[in-house]
Amino acid sequence: MGPKTGWMGGWGIFMADLIIMPSLAQISAIYLFLLFGAEGLAESTFWTTVVGIIFILAMTWICFRGIELSARSQVLLLGTELAVLVIFAVVALYRVYAGDFADSVTPSISWLSPFGLSVDAMTAGILISVFIYWGWDTAVTVNEETEDSTRTPGLAAVLSTVILLVIYVVTSFAAQAVHGAGFLVDNADDVLSATGTDVLGSFFDKFLIIAVLTSAAASCQTTILPSARTMLSMGAHKAAPDRFAKIHPKFLTPSYSTWFFGIAAVVWYVILVFAGGDVLADSIVGVGLMIAFYYGITGYACVAYYWPHLFKSVKNFIFVGLFPFLGSLSLTWIFVKSLIDLADPENSESGSSWFGLGPPFVIGGVLLIIGMPLMFLWKAGHPEFFRVKRDPAHVKPPPEGGETAPPLLGIRVEEDADVR
Amino acid sequence: MSGEVILGYDGSDGARHAVRHAVEMASAFDAPLILAFGYEPPTMGGEAADLRKAVQSRGEAVLQEGADLVKSIDAELSVERVLIDERPADSLVDLAAQREARAIVVGHRGMGPIRGAVLGSVTYRLLHVAPCPVVVVKAPER
Numbered sequence: 001m002g003p004k005t006g007w008m009g010g011w012g013i014f015m016a017d018l019i020i021m022p023s024l025a026q027i028s029a030i031y032l033f034l035l036f037g038a039e040g041l042a043e044s045t046f047w048t049t050v051v052g053i054i055f056i057l058a059m060t061w062i063c064f065r066g067i068e069l070s071a072r073s074q075v076l077l078l079g080t081e082l083a084v085l086v087i088f089a090v091v092a093l094y095r096v097y098a099g100d101f102a103d104s105v106t107p108s109i110s111w112l113s114p115f116g117l118s119v120d121a122m123t124a125g126i127l128i129s130v131f132i133y134w135g136w137d138t139a140v141t142v143n144e145e146t147e148d149s150t151r152t153p154g155l156a157a158v159l160s161t162v163i164l165l166v167i168y169v170v171t172s173f174a175a176q177a178v179h180g181a182g183f184l185v186d187n188a189d190d191v192l193s194a195t196g197t198d199v200l201g202s203f204f205d206k207f208l209i210i211a212v213l214t215s216a217a218a219s220c221q222t223t224i225l226p227s228a229r230t231m232l233s234m235g236a237h238k239a240a241p242d243r244f245a246k247i248h249p250k251f252l253t254p255s256y257s258t259w260f261f262g263i264a265a266v267v268w269y270v271i272l273v274f275a276g277g278d279v280l281a282d283s284i285v286g287v288g289l290m291i292a293f294y295y296g297i298t299g300y301a302c303v304a305y306y307w308p309h310l311f312k313s314v315k316n317f318i319f320v321g322l323f324p325f326l327g328s329l330s331l332t333w334i335f336v337k338s339l340i341d342l343a344d345p346e347n348s349e350s351g352s353s354w355f356g357l358g359p360p361f362v363i364g365g366v367l368l369i370i371g372m373p374l375m376f377l378w379k380a381g382h383p384e385f386f387r388v389k390r391d392p393a394h395v396k397p398p399p400e401g402g403e404t405a406p407p408l409l410g411i412r413v414e415e416d417a418d419v420r
Numbered sequence: 421m422s423g424e425v426i427l428g429y430d431g432s433d434g435a436r437h438a439v440r441h442a443v444e445m446a447s448a449f450d451a452p453l454i455l456a457f458g459y460e461p462p463t464m465g466g467e468a469a470d471l472r473k474a475v476q477s478r479g480e481a482v483l484q485e486g487a488d489l490v491k492s493i494d495a496e497l498s499v500e501r502v503l504i505d506e507r508p509a510d511s512l513v514d515l516a517a518q519r520e521a522r523a524i525v526v527g528h529r530g531m532g533p534i535r536g537a538v539l540g541s542v543t544y545r546l547l548h549v550a551p552c553p554v555v556v557v558k559a560p561e562r
Contacts (some may be wrong), residue, residue, distance in 0.1 A: 066462075225462060247474045250432060252459050253438040254471060 003386045003392070004375065005297060010234050011371035014261075014285050015229040016134075019363055021265035022272050023283050024223065025052030028216040033195060035209045049273050052331035053266050060262025063228065066251040085171055086165050088192075089246040092174035093200045095250075101198070105180045107173045120347075123337045127207040127288035135222060136164055166184050174199075188281070215245040224261060232259035240378070277352060283358040285342065289364025292335040299328030339365050423552070424500070425524040428512050428542070429432070429455045431482040434527025438557035439486065442525040443493045451522055453497055455486045458504040458511025472505065479503045481534040509545040517551045524550055 029051035031044035041047045070280060089169060096104045114122060178195050189196035196205040235244030250253040272283070301325040303310070310321040342361040345353035346403040354362045379386050427442040429435045446453040457479040461468040483501040490499050504511035512524050523524050524541055 226467065229461075229468055229471050232474065233467070236470045236474065245470075245474065247471070247478060248477065250430070252461075252473075252475050252478065 005301070007234075007239055007375050007378075007385070008371055009294050009297045009301075010230055010239065012297070012368060013289050015225055015367050015371070016290035016294065017223045018261065018268055019290070019367070020050065020223060020287050021056055021220070022269035023089070024216050024270060025055045026080050026222050028213060029214070030190070031193070031213045035206065038394065040225075043272060049277065053269060056220070056262055058144075059217065060224060060258060060265075063224045063262075064248070064253055064255060066248075066252065066253045073217070077218060081211040081215050082167065084207050085167060088196065088199060088208060089170045089174035092178050095199065096174075096177040098189050100107050101132065101178055102181050103183075104178050104362050106175045111176065112169070120341055123334055123341065124285075124347075125308060126286060126334050127292065127338050128293050130295070130331070131284055131288040132168065133161075134287075136160060136220070138211070187288045197228075199303075202402065223241075224258065227261045228254040228257040231260065237385055238382060256266065260351070275352075275359070283363055285360035286363025286367075289335060289338055289342075289360065290332045290368055292338070293368060295330035296328045296335060299324040299331065303328075336377045345352055421454065423431045423520045424452045424454045424517070425447050425449065425484075426454045426524045428455055428508065428510060428524065428526040428546075429457055429483065429486040430508070431451065431485060431528060433529065434529045434557070434559045435486070436527070437559045438525050438527035439489050440493060441557045443490055443497060445525065446525065447494055448527075449522060451544065452500060453518070454500045454515070454521070455490070456504060456512055456515055457483050458506050458508045460505055460511075461508045465532055471477045476503060476505075490496060502548060509542045509549070511551050512546060514544075521552050522545055523554045523555055525554045528556050542555055 026048055030042045032055075033039070033048070033049060095101065096106070143174070159187040175191055175195050178199060183194070185189055192208055193205070196208040199205075200208065213286070231240060231244045232247070234240040235246075237241055237256070243256045244254070244260070246256045247253060303321055306316070306320045310317050339361060341347050342358045342364070345356070345358045347358055352359060357366075425442055425446040427438060428433075429439070442505060445451075459475050459479065461471050461475070480501075480503060483503065487499050487501055490497060499531060502515060506514065512526070515521070516524050524546060526546060528543060531537075543554075543556055546557075
């Protein structure tokens with residue numbers, strides 16, 4: 001594990017963030033039209049793309065300008081979103097049991113059983129679960145800075161993951177119970193608005209739409225900010241051109257990186273629309289690949305970075321060595337297996353073929369590999385970053401307390417361990 | 421009470437304009453002047469160590485420039501520069517509380533009440549939570 005792996009990890013984060021932007025923008029555009037009852041416009045690729053592009057540029061400007069929601073309004077927004085989801089789930093389940101829907105299905109615990117799935121379906125499912133977990137690691141990175149940092153981050157990570165799991169399970173149970181699994185498959189593009197009206201009625205389903213809109217906007221901000229910061233870090237450590245490290249003198253935000261990212265996202269969006277793939281579904285699977293890649297690298301980096309400390313205690317060995325390694329190993333397996341499966345266009349959501357390959361393969365695999373020649377090109381001209389040898393003095397013991405605890409998916413203990 | 425006068429200084433036109441008033445106040449009270457620069461990257465944006473470093477060096481440059489400006493007005497005045505890793509309004513409030521400051525001086529950026537409410541006005545927040553008097557200096561119309 002050296003600077004090259006670190007560079008590729010950075011590339012993976014950047015590309016994953018970039019690729020998800022069109023999906024967020026498209027969701028926002030569709031739901032914005034739905035909010036005002038413009039169903040026709042919501043189905044027009046042209047108009048959703050136009051509004052989606054405006055949305056990306058607006059969010060980029062907001063991040064560039066340094067405008068942020070206060071912690072309190074974030075809590076309010078997220079709270080509203082969760083409340084709406086819970087209300088949706090509770091009302092849906094109540095009405096299912098009350099027999100309000102002719103074609104409803106009684107929920108069964110067997111829905112949770114992974115047995116009876118093919119290996120292909122399993123890996124596809126796990127890849128999507130990697131995607132939906134993505135972002136939830138923020139609780140860990142952010143809370144490195146909280147006051148009681150020995151307890152809070154570990155506890156927050158475990159608690160937030162449990163909450164996430166409960167919400168996903170309850171909501172999917174509710175959604176599947178209303179009209180059965182077949183209905184969800186037929187409306188795979190947008191399950192919420194399809195079931196929302198039936199469950200909540202045509203007035204209250206607006207709240208569902210607002211919840212999706214605010215969460216897309218918040219996701220956009222939590223995608224742009226970290227990507228811009230990753231680019232700034234790469235610029236500051238000479239892993240990318242200096243201008244990426246520039247900050248705006250007044251707004252104090254990474255100006256060049258932020259706009260670079262926003263404009264790259266728009267370009268990628270337009271390419272996707274012209275390529276005609278199913279933007280949403282195929283990108284999500286492609287992004288799942290990238291996340292599996294960089295979470296995987298993080299787990300191996302954790303083991304390599306803390307190697308001298310692994311054999312000092314059983315706790316270290318298990319939580320800093322074994323668990324991250326096993327997590328990374330399973331992510332590697334999913335990554336490789338998915339790449340093989342997704343190479344076949346038949347296995348993609350859209351079924352379309354790009355260069356004879358499935359779009360998710362092209363999105364997740366090829367774009368990742370493009371990073372390699374780029375890296376060597378950069379290395380040829382600017383070898384400074386790659387000369388950095390790991391400083392033994394930097395190998396500090398793993399943090400005590402809760403931080404290292406949740407080995408769920410290769411938690412970022414020291415993400416840029418190799419970079420320093 | 422012999423507390424310092426704190427000037428929130430971010431290098432903007434409003435802040436530069438406020439320098440003269442802060443200097444006058446400090447020398448009238450015979451109190452030291454503190455130039456404070458506070459900024460904290462939004463927490464929701466993930467890893468921010470390198471951004472913090474970049475902001476810090478920008479902050480140091482801004483404070484140096486502010487201190488030079490003060491010296492050009494009153495070379496006798498004692499000036500301290502403080503860089504705070506907190507949101508602008510909070511950094512001024514905490515500093516004032518810690519030092520039992522006499523007053524906080526800030527420049528007015530010329531945002532109307534509505535723009536201020538949407539974009540988050542430092543001045544507005546200060547007025548409500550500061551532990552000492554707050555002096556708001558309005559920049560001249562241009």
